Amino acid sequence: MIGETLKIIRDLTIIIAIYLYFIAWVYVHFYYQQFGISTDAIRIDYNSYLMYSYNVIISARFMSWIEGYFFAAVLIFLFLLLLRWLSGKYVYFGKLRAFVANQISLKKFNKMYGLIFLIAFSIFVFPQLFRISRDAAIDNYKDDRLNTHNLKTIQFIFRKDADLMSPAVVLDSSLSRDNIFYADIGLIKNDPQQLLRLLGESDTYYIVMQQRPYNSKIGALPSGYVYFINKKDILLSKIILRSL
Numbered sequence: 001m002i003g004e005t006l007k008i009i010r011d012l013t014i015i016i017a018i019y020l021y022f023i024a025w026v027y028v029h030f031y032y033q034q035f036g037i038s039t040d041a042i043r044i045d046y047n048s049y050l051m052y053s054y055n056v057i058i059s060a061r062f063m064s065w066i067e068g069y070f071f072a073a074v075l076i077f078l079f080l081l082l083l084r085w086l087s088g089k090y091v092y093f094g095k096l097r098a099f100v101a102n103q104i105s106l107k108k109f110n111k112m113y114g115l116i117f118l119i120a121f122s123i124f125v126f127p128q129l130f131r132i133s134r135d136a137a138i139d140n141y142k143d144d145r146l147n148t149h150n151l152k153t154i155q156f157i158f159r160k161d162a163d164l165m166s167p168a169v170v171l172d173s174s175l176s177r178d179n180i181f182y183a184d185i186g187l188i189k190n191d192p193q194q195l196l197r198l199l200g201e202s203d204t205y206y207i208v209m210q211q212r213p214y215n216s217k218i219g220a221l222p223s224g225y226v227y228f229i230n231k232k233d234i235l236l237s238k239i240i241l242r243s244l
Helices: 002-034 044-057 059-090 091-103 106-146 182-189
Strands: 153-158 197-202 205-211 224-230 233-239
Touching: 002 044, 002 106, 044 106, 059 106, 106 205, 153 205, 182 205, 182 224
Parallel strands: 153 197
Antiparallel strands: 153 233, 197 205, 205 224
């Protein structure tokens, strides 16, 4: 009996882990995709993917989905209670209950219909979890652009030999003011307003974002920019932690 229980717990744990990894992968993929970042470009340990599933589980979309199925389960339970009560009062319902119990007995169900049920359940649930995870990722992407304080602030000091990035190089002598990257390089080199936010990193790059605050006058969020900064050009990077 104990061995059978442990086997059931083991199988449930494996199934839950598969679902958690699936929703975490979908979440990470779509979250970084919104920023134009491939998940191959960032350094995420595959063992850490399960941590990202938490962002999906606590989302309003997931909780709403769970609540819907919870109420459905309650209705089914109440229906079974009603059927049991009716079977005690009416012969017809008693025969119906006996027939149903005989047709879907637990032992027969496990042997004959278990695999079919699992496949049907997976086909039904996976697309819904995909949609919920994707929508949660997009919601968090929008929130992180509107509320950049959710992300860590980062600043850099560049090496003297860094191409166009050296603090020793005067901007207007190395890059024309008409160049579309002039303001970007100036910000990356010197960010007194602390606008740069760390999105992620790989073995080669720091991936940072510049996002100006929401403009209430025009009722829109200004354009944001994502930069890939080569680590070999960095002498010092500084993460700024906000006061608590």
